[in-house]
Amino acid sequence: MAVATEMALSEREAASERSGMFRSLRNHNYRLFLSGSVVSNVGTWMQRTAQDWLVLSLTGGSGTALGITVALQFLPIMVFGMWGGVLADRFPKRRLLMIAQSLMAVLALAMGVLTVTGQAQVWHVYVMAFTLGLLACVEVPTRQSFVVEMVGRDDLSNAIALNSSSFNLARVVGPAIAGLLINWLGGTGPLFLVNALTFSFTIGGMLLMRKTELRTPEPVKRGKGQAREGLRYVFGNPDLLLPVLMVAFVAVFAQSFSTSIALMSTEVFDSGASAFGIASSAFAIGAVVGALQAARRVTPSRRTLIIGGVAFGLFQIAAAFSPGYWAFLVALVPAGLAMITVQTTANSTLQLGASSEMRGRVMGIYVLVFTAGAPIGAPLIGWIAEMAGPRVGILVSGVLSLTGVALALLVTKMVAARKNVALNPAPASIAV
Numbered sequence: 001m002a003v004a005t006e007m008a009l010s011e012r013e014a015a016s017e018r019s020g021m022f023r024s025l026r027n028h029n030y031r032l033f034l035s036g037s038v039v040s041n042v043g044t045w046m047q048r049t050a051q052d053w054l055v056l057s058l059t060g061g062s063g064t065a066l067g068i069t070v071a072l073q074f075l076p077i078m079v080f081g082m083w084g085g086v087l088a089d090r091f092p093k094r095r096l097l098m099i100a101q102s103l104m105a106v107l108a109l110a111m112g113v114l115t116v117t118g119q120a121q122v123w124h125v126y127v128m129a130f131t132l133g134l135l136a137c138v139e140v141p142t143r144q145s146f147v148v149e150m151v152g153r154d155d156l157s158n159a160i161a162l163n164s165s166s167f168n169l170a171r172v173v174g175p176a177i178a179g180l181l182i183n184w185l186g187g188t189g190p191l192f193l194v195n196a197l198t199f200s201f202t203i204g205g206m207l208l209m210r211k212t213e214l215r216t217p218e219p220v221k222r223g224k225g226q227a228r229e230g231l232r233y234v235f236g237n238p239d240l241l242l243p244v245l246m247v248a249f250v251a252v253f254a255q256s257f258s259t260s261i262a263l264m265s266t267e268v269f270d271s272g273a274s275a276f277g278i279a280s281s282a283f284a285i286g287a288v289v290g291a292l293q294a295a296r297r298v299t300p301s302r303r304t305l306i307i308g309g310v311a312f313g314l315f316q317i318a319a320a321f322s323p324g325y326w327a328f329l330v331a332l333v334p335a336g337l338a339m340i341t342v343q344t345t346a347n348s349t350l351q352l353g354a355s356s357e358m359r360g361r362v363m364g365i366y367v368l369v370f371t372a373g374a375p376i377g378a379p380l381i382g383w384i385a386e387m388a389g390p391r392v393g394i395l396v397s398g399v400l401s402l403t404g405v406a407l408a409l410l411v412t413k414m415v416a417a418r419k420n421v422a423l424n425p426a427p428a429s430i431a432v
Contacts, residue, residue, distance in 0.1 A: 024159035029150040030207040036202035043198030045174025084137035085364015089220040093146040100139035105199035112192030133272035135163030141364040157348040161295035168287040230361030238416040243346035251373030251405025253397040263390035269325040286336025300348040309405040316398030317397035357401035
């Protein structure tokens with residue numbers, strides 16, 4: 001009896017260890033990686049805020065110039081994102097990440113020096129934004145697919161969720177720190193210099209990693225049509241296609257949500273910038289809670305992915321019908337939670353479902369569809385909000401999100417049926 005009790009206790013302890021919220025931190029290499037990412041993410045959000053402020057300062061408040069800057073940063077990922085995934089499969093990911101991060105640090109340092117010395121011009125910012133976008137083509141899918149090499153398959157979902165928590169916490173903290181520093185230091189230049197310094201934490205962490213503990217696959221040899229091969233691989237596998245389509249549809253409206261929050265705060269509830277900041281924080285807090293909740297899950301599931309997508313659409317609709325500002329805030333928290341649930345579940349599903357030699361290309365496609373949502377959803381929902389009002393804009397966004405979930409399920413079902421027919425063709429009839 002005592003032996004059975006001890007075995008039951010040990011099994012519960014093992015299960016608890018496998019499902020703990022911070023279980024991936026048992027890995028030495030991942031602890032270094034996450035620690036550096038926390039610092040670097042804050043620096044990145046500080047730089048994004050400084051970049052926007054600098055453009056507005058140099059152009060006398062030109063919204064067009066700000067839009068061009070954002071477009072230049074996203075354009076390379078949309079055009080070359082899949083090829084970044086190809087490079088992630090061809091070369092050792094740790095080395096590739098250190099090179100990309102070093103170049104990003106050099107860009108931040110150069111922009112900081114130009115700004116501090118009073119030499120910065122708007123075209124300098126354009127060049128920096130475009131170059132950062134080019135580097136992100138390689139850095140983002142490489143970083144995403146490098147996680148499994150540090151933690152293995154068992155802790156992958158947890159590590160992805162902790163990465164997301166770090167990113168969203170930095171999304172709240174970074175701009176706030178940037179605003180304070182711009183006022184205290186009297187300009188944006190020092191913020192670029194600070195961000196350049198933060199890259200030393202991520203690069204230093206990767207230099208200190210134990211190579212023997214990395215699960216490094218054999219690099220894929222160079223060949224023709226490897227990007228197309230990645231597309232065929234995803235579109236021929238229903239288990240990979242569903243999360244890609246879900247992210248594609250959700251991202252279209254998730255990326256425009258900050259604009260919707262701003263319009264609702266200022267035009268519908270007649271509040272100022274502080275109210276907009278609180279509303280944005282409510283959405284980000286929901287995202288952090290969702291990421292921490294995802295960290296408890298041992299494995300991702302199709303059910304969680306679908307529920308997250310449906311919930312995101314429903315809570316957008318709830319936000320559209322909010323009778324007052326506080327009700328609006330209440331709807332934003334679960335909306336953020338649902339959005340991050342879709343992202344973390346899709347990310348984990350893709351990495352666990354992809355073979356090691358295809359993982360970089362699969363994550364390149366993931367990054368591409370996620371990024372492509374911004375230039376599609378933001379203008380569409382912005383135009384609807386301008387024509388019919390912010391409430392209608394968010395309402396349409398929620399309805400289209402639900403429609404996207406239904407379409408993703410329909411397309412995946414059709415691909416699965418076609419694949420089943422190809423694998424199990426009907427027997428030919430014999431004429432008598």
